[in-house]
């Protein structure tokens with residue numbers, strides 16, 4: 001069992017990432033999350049280890065920020081999401097990384113995810129900048145698209161791999 005939390009600004013696509021992973025769907029009319037939502041999913045790793053994920057998808061709106069510790073405190077893995085077309089959302093991701101470093105479980109696996117990679121023509125956060133930030137903070141980094149499903153499974157695969165085997 002692996003408790004995983006998603007954190008990040010409102011509208012970056014956290015709920016869509018979870019929905020893509022759990023149901024294989026994309027909902028372009030996805031609604032704002034209120035409080036947090038919970039989903040579970042199992043995944044077989046390459047060596048056939050079965051991992052059961054308990055996923056907390058937190059609400060990104062500022063008014064819910066005070067609730068986030070309830071969800072990240074017990075988490076073994078945290079996926080911090082920003083939108084590659086939004087520099088503000090990248091700043092917000094850095095805020096969540098600091099919060100996790102201060103208050104997250106020791107040894108928590110952190111993954112920085114730049115979502116909406118399908119909108120690369122409107123990109124305003126360079127991959128290299130995000131990659132360097134992630135390295136400095138001992139995080140993994142990936143760009144995803146919940147719309148096209150690019151790299152979505154990989155985000156969930158690397159968390160248990162890193163946790164169990166120190167995989168980078």
Ligand SMILES: Nc1nc2c(ncn2[C@@H]2O[C@H](COP(=O)(O)OP(=O)(O)OP(=O)(O)O)[C@@H](O)[C@H]2O)c(=O)[nH]1
Pocket residue numbers: 008009010011012013014015016017027028029030031032033034058059060061115116117118119144145146147148
């Ligand atoms: N083009 C594109 N749009 C996306 C992608 N992922 C999500 N979206 C859109 O972004 C909007 C917000 O997605 P959500 O998943 O609801 O965002 P959220 O981060 O859960 O937002 P909160 O619930 O407020 O925290 C929706 O209109 C989605 O359709 C993506 O990979 N590509």
